Amino acid sequence: MSFSIRNSHVVLCNNDSVLIYNLDSQIRNIIALPKLESKNEIRAHNREEIETFHILICVEFSNDGQYFLVCANRKQLCLFKTETLELISNRKMQRAASKVRFLPNNDIVVADKSGDAYLFSTSKPNENGQLLLGHLSMLLDILVTDDQKFIISADRDEKIRVSMFPNSYNILSYCLGHKDFVTNIAVVPHNKSILASSGGDGTLMFWDFKTGKELLTVYFHEKLSQSDLLKVNETLKKHNLEEGVTVSPVKHLKLLQLNEENSIILITFYCSNAMLVYRISAEENNLNVKYLSLVTLEQEPLECQYHKNNLWILMDKKIEIYKFNGETLIIDSNLNMQIQTLNELWSTHYQGLNQTLLPILYKRKFDNLQEYQERKKLRLVKKDA
């Protein structure tokens, strides 16, 4: 489930069809996704559960709105032209993707579950993806900075890697300090040398990403309810992860510039309707992050997107639009009225298939160390006797 908004277009993606809706003209189009053109059919992997489990569904507009991409079936990347809805390319990816984003120049970067990142050219839409970098751990987020000089990747261990771009074989720094997987990274919009990150350890961290220096850590997890945490643990249990977690994992991290000195930060969580709102101001070397409020949404958000200073939240039942009033986010009733038709379409289009990444974020560790050490102890004790 995914959606994206640019100019007057909204694109919504369900499992195998895409809905394009024009907010002004209210014209709607539904396109079925093409079959993957590939000689060898894609077999379900038996080997890595990581790969088979989760199907990423992602749609996104390019920054200029000219194109949108759809990544729905496993390993398939479709690129469309917004005006004509023409399918420009239908390319195969090496592995199932975990994050797909447009670059400022309309090229596409894909991060995948095996830990690799690929660059797909838009000007050469039939060219295969080109390997940029690889982690030995599933990638959960990736971004190329606005100046297109750096590519930043975050993984299921605790690592955030900053590589040069396009010479991505050259690693500039690591931002190390998270104690669990990193689900989200984002550059602070009003101070583009600072990176924000969050994931499974209940903290929001800020980095001078060029040096990897940690600037500030904000602990937020005590703001969340225990019952939400319970829900996380129940879900994990259903997937045979018995070891309980003590912190709700972050699902989305979104930053929106308010003015020259301030941005707001929104954080949402798996198995939770809560959204935390912070304000970050960064004047010179003085980074200040202030907690503003907790917003309770109707449902757990599937996706959040900024559009023209509003926050659009995609949920199971509907899309809801919020605005910032200086302290918190409130429902923008006017705008919500205007998207009634869209919401009706969404409710018929939506098939209730809500795959969650949650179970594969956590590791099933196998321990052979303890056993060995115990046997060694026994051996040495026997010897003494």
Added chain:
Amino acid sequence: MIEFLYNHTMATFTMALPQKKFYRQRAHSNPIADHCIEYPIKPDIMDWTVLYSNIIPIFDTNRSIKILNKFVEFVDIGCGYGGLLVTLSLMFPNNLIVGMEIRVKVSDYVIDRIAALRSQFPDQYQNIACIRTNTMKYLPNYFYKGQLKKMFFLYPDPHFKKAKHKWRIINKSLLAEYAYVLAENAIVYTMTDVKDLHEWMVQHLTVHPLFLRIPIEQLTSDPIIEKLYESTEEGQKVTRNNGDKFLAVFRRISDPYLNSKEEFLIT
């Protein structure tokens, strides 16, 4: 925990060298699986003083922890039973050297071996240590950017099957990480008895823009080279079996992309 021997001349107890038969382990560990490995979240919190316990630490007031007055500069990747560490220790008494090994029992053997050597030769072997870790995942957790001067890949696991090639310890992505922890002009030594793996390593290192092969003629002055053939247990095994030995040595160079851009700016 460890066996002790009574040393008559010195009238002290020293530790016996460990016996390999107790430390054998299946040859290949999956480097991609989620092993239970303890590792520091970042180099800042790595406590090296416990590994080089005879070196007197200094107190870092900024971080309020004890640190060594120098950095580890040589790393033996997949050090196996530790033969190279023992050899390098005496050749480079002033450098800190660490072996990294993923197999529990094998790394434990090396740890016990070093402890025994230190107790038998009290002023020696203080500059070597072994850590159980997965070097394909955790090098940036231990080392700062550009910290390392030498890196050794001796007789790495060949992983013959095509499907296992991604387990090989040298590939395009891992080389970026090695280049990150290596200083400019640092040296990477590779040695193997498997021709196919030799060609694989040479090919990957050659095409990587941050490494440059050092021609054989230029290696004669490096006293390490001759030790690469026989120091390690695997090297000795290959000799016993009359196997081939292929050597390739590379230098970490600065980024040609940045250099070309600088030239562009100047002109």
